[in-house]
Amino acid sequence: MADLRFSFSAGPAALPSPVRERIREDFAGWDGGRTSILEVSQWNPRLLDTFAKVETDLREILTVPDDYAVLFLHGGASNQFAMVPMNMLGDGGRADYLHTGLWSGKAVQEARRYGQVNVAASTAGTEFRSVPAQRELALDTTAHYVHYTPVETAHGVQFDYTPETGDVPLVADATAALLATPLDIGSHGVVYASTQKNLGVVGMTVVIVRRDLIGHAAPFTPTTFDYAVHQRTSSRFTTPPVFAWYVTGLVLDWVRDQGGQPAMIERSRRRAEALYSTIDASAMFTAPVDSTSRAWTNVVFTLSDANLTEIFLKEAEEEGLADLRGHSAVGGIRASLYLGMPEAGAHALGAFLTDFEARHG
Amino acid sequence: MADLRFSFSAGPAALPSPVRERIREDFAGWDGGRTSILEVSQWNPRLLDTFAKVETDLREILTVPDDYAVLFLHGGASNQFAMVPMNMLGDGGRADYLHTGLWSGKAVQEARRYGQVNVAASTAGTEFRSVPAQRELALDTTAHYVHYTPVETAHGVQFDYTPETGDVPLVADATAALLATPLDIGSHGVVYASTQKNLGVVGMTVVIVRRDLIGHAAPFTPTTFDYAVHQRTSSRFTTPPVFAWYVTGLVLDWVRDQGGQPAMIERSRRRAEALYSTIDASAMFTAPVDSTSRAWTNVVFTLSDANLTEIFLKEAEEEGLADLRGHSAVGGIRASLYLGMPEAGAHALGAFLTDFEARHG
Numbered sequence: 001m002a003d004l005r006f007s008f009s010a011g012p013a014a015l016p017s018p019v020r021e022r023i024r025e026d027f028a029g030w031d032g033g034r035t036s037i038l039e040v041s042q043w044n045p046r047l048l049d050t051f052a053k054v055e056t057d058l059r060e061i062l063t064v065p066d067d068y069a070v071l072f073l074h075g076g077a078s079n080q081f082a083m084v085p086m087n088m089l090g091d092g093g094r095a096d097y098l099h100t101g102l103w104s105g106k107a108v109q110e111a112r113r114y115g116q117v118n119v120a121a122s123t124a125g126t127e128f129r130s131v132p133a134q135r136e137l138a139l140d141t142t143a144h145y146v147h148y149t150p151v152e153t154a155h156g157v158q159f160d161y162t163p164e165t166g167d168v169p170l171v172a173d174a175t176a177a178l179l180a181t182p183l184d185i186g187s188h189g190v191v192y193a194s195t196q197k198n199l200g201v202v203g204m205t206v207v208i209v210r211r212d213l214i215g216h217a218a219p220f221t222p223t224t225f226d227y228a229v230h231q232r233t234s235s236r237f238t239t240p241p242v243f244a245w246y247v248t249g250l251v252l253d254w255v256r257d258q259g260g261q262p263a264m265i266e267r268s269r270r271r272a273e274a275l276y277s278t279i280d281a282s283a284m285f286t287a288p289v290d291s292t293s294r295a296w297t298n299v300v301f302t303l304s305d306a307n308l309t310e311i312f313l314k315e316a317e318e319e320g321l322a323d324l325r326g327h328s329a330v331g332g333i334r335a336s337l338y339l340g341m342p343e344a345g346a347h348a349l350g351a352f353l354t355d356f357e358a359r360h361g
Numbered sequence: 362m363a364d365l366r367f368s369f370s371a372g373p374a375a376l377p378s379p380v381r382e383r384i385r386e387d388f389a390g391w392d393g394g395r396t397s398i399l400e401v402s403q404w405n406p407r408l409l410d411t412f413a414k415v416e417t418d419l420r421e422i423l424t425v426p427d428d429y430a431v432l433f434l435h436g437g438a439s440n441q442f443a444m445v446p447m448n449m450l451g452d453g454g455r456a457d458y459l460h461t462g463l464w465s466g467k468a469v470q471e472a473r474r475y476g477q478v479n480v481a482a483s484t485a486g487t488e489f490r491s492v493p494a495q496r497e498l499a500l501d502t503t504a505h506y507v508h509y510t511p512v513e514t515a516h517g518v519q520f521d522y523t524p525e526t527g528d529v530p531l532v533a534d535a536t537a538a539l540l541a542t543p544l545d546i547g548s549h550g551v552v553y554a555s556t557q558k559n560l561g562v563v564g565m566t567v568v569i570v571r572r573d574l575i576g577h578a579a580p581f582t583p584t585t586f587d588y589a590v591h592q593r594t595s596s597r598f599t600t601p602p603v604f605a606w607y608v609t610g611l612v613l614d615w616v617r618d619q620g621g622q623p624a625m626i627e628r629s630r631r632r633a634e635a636l637y638s639t640i641d642a643s644a645m646f647t648a649p650v651d652s653t654s655r656a657w658t659n660v661v662f663t664l665s666d667a668n669l670t671e672i673f674l675k676e677a678e679e680e681g682l683a684d685l686r687g688h689s690a691v692g693g694i695r696a697s698l699y700l701g702m703p704e705a706g707a708h709a710l711g712a713f714l715t716d717f718e719a720r721h722g
Contacts, residue, residue, distance in 0.1 A: 003393060003395065004393075004396055007400060007401075007402070009400065010402070011402075013400065014396065015397070015399065015400055023397075024389055027384065031365055032365075034364065034365045035365055038381075038384075038563075038608070039701075040370065041371070041373070041683075041684045042373065042563075043684075043686075074437065074564065075585065075599070076435065076599040076600055079435075082585065082586075086583075110584055196600055202399075202403075202600045203602050203603075219474065222444075223439065223443065225443075225583065239437060239555075240563075241563065242373060242563050242564075243562065243563070243564065323402045
């Protein structure tokens with residue numbers, strides 16, 4: 001492959017290049033180069049300051065209300081597919097799930113093992129081409145919570161509204177959404193996001209949870225899956241995911257430098273718009289998702305001649321546009337545009353689409 | 362504090378300095394510096410080759426028999442305290458546990474939530490100053506497994522033999538033991554070790570498990586806690602702990618360069634011997650653990666005058682000998698001597714002990 005220009009990897013995703021540089025500098029220079037952030041004791045005062053600052057910054061940048069805890073947990077969002085019902089269903093309660101793509105489907109499957117799951121809306125019948133409207137949600141007012149996935153990474157679907165669930169806590173798998181799309185923490189009971197998309201590197205999931213929802217774990221919940229344990233220990237019940245926590249801090253420093261969450265969201269919208277408008281203007285490429293439900297961070301599209309897909313991927317790689325293959329469950333092309341993607345990357349891909357169509361159309 | 366000379370951190374532990382250098386080089390140079398190992402897709406061929414090589418190397422260096430799977434899982438060993446009973450007790454079976462310190466005690470507590478636990482031996486009554494002898498183990502021949510902790514990090518206790526459990530699978534929390542003490546994989550049903558001590562950085566646990574013991578998870582086991590899921594997906598059911606997996610590979614490269622496991626074990630024994638012999642020759646310092654049960658990777662000792670402990674820690678820091686405070690559950694002093702610790706570190710600490718006693722004795 002030619003020199004990499006832009007990675008459209010769905011995850012681990014590209015870091016903002018200033019963050020990559022900061023890691024390089026810190027890695028060479030921590031304590032005069034005699035050690036590194038990977039090796040200091042979990043009680044190191046500088047490390048503890050780092051952890052505390054990340055939480056403060058996250059609370060400020062995301063406007064997290066005081067009655068929410070912020071937890072920094074090992075592992076990916078798939079752990080939350082079990083942790084949410086384990087912590088919120090008691091022993092066999094009921095929950096509503098909105099099924100809008102691959103990942104919310106996985107969340108449904110896992111939750112079924114811990115309680116009664118009502119799929120309050122599903123767009124499976126229309127191949128996940130849109131989000132259900134509020135009036136289409138068959139919500140149970142006695143449910144313990146409503147779970148949804150604001151952005152579906154594989155199918156490229158995004159909620160353009162926050163579901164209204166009354167007094168029932170709303171739970172969001174915001175892995176692909178947080179910081180890149182509008183999301184009001186205070187409208188949710190729980191917001192969780194693995195950090196490998198917008199917030200840093202693989203290995204950590206941030207869980208923002210209203211404090212009154214903590215402390216109700218089912219008896220069979222592993223101790224490391226109990227929100228109450230992590231709240232009580234400031235996410236240091238075990239040695240925490242030190243490196244991922246630190247990188248998230250660097251990402252948040254960069255976000256603030258760039259103008260905070262509003263600037264991130266606006267940039268994310270523009271990146272997506274640039275690419276979708278090229279696709280819509282083309283006769284060769286098709287974005288299957290309805291225009292109001294298209295994900296900003298995951299632009300999914302197909303070629304009118306499926307035989308050209310492999311040629312497209314090969315030529316893109318040769319142009320330094322990497323990792324554009326669609327998720328194996330969906331096929332086609334997917335361009336992931338997370339926080340680390342400069343607008344120039346979306347424009348470069350758009351230009352490549354236009355050029356590819358001129359040559360092969 | 363003065364310039365760091367040696368870190369005795371119990372975890373995250375110091376990396377071998379050539380490993381630290383390799384990370385620095387790779388981090389600057391991966392794909393011409395345009396990206397980093399933190400950002401490549403989990404399907405990147407170079408990354409997949411790295412993952413495969415780490416498993417091959419681990420199998421070779423530890424002599425892992427073919428009928429064992431090697432899993433690379435997110436999170437620390439505390440997850441295994443739940444995963445072992447969830448995967449091995451069915452729904453409410455029986456297991457034997459040997460209670461020899463803080464960590465095996467935690468394993469007992471967690472296992473009690475998933476089945477019947479028989480503490481087949483406990484040294485709690487003698488403040489964990491030794492391991493129980495084989496003849497003292499009240500083993501149940503119908504137990505699903507026997508769990509023990511070859512090296513207890515907080516109390517500094519080490520088994521000087523492998524418990525004989527007949528047909529009952531033996532399960533080892535080898536976090537502090539693996540590669541640094543003799544441990545025959547084939548004598549065990551399961552050996553697990555978080556990588557933050559001897560094997561690299563925090564965020565991953567290696568689980569080596571006999572294949573016939575996989576596939577029996579209790580129904581309430583989270584999917585990410587089911588050994589069968591990870592075996593089937595080559596530990597890539599979710600995006601794996603990429604960075605920790607890669608660092609473990611660098612550690613194994615270094616281990617091979619140094620002469621493999623036998624050289625590591627011999628060096629570990631010598632480091633410990635140097636320090637324990639200084640302690641035993643002193644009138645000021647006492648190692649409370651019986652001489653045959655002393656851990657090589659965690660040298661625990663006290664000062665005859667407890668008022669000197671804080672002065673000792675402060676002066677040690679000033680000499681660049683860092684992180685010697687004992688575990689909060691035990692107190693006193695603890696020197697962790699994991700793979701990254703050069704023999705010179707143990708000698709430097711020994712010399713400091715002698716000097717400290719001369720000045721304060």
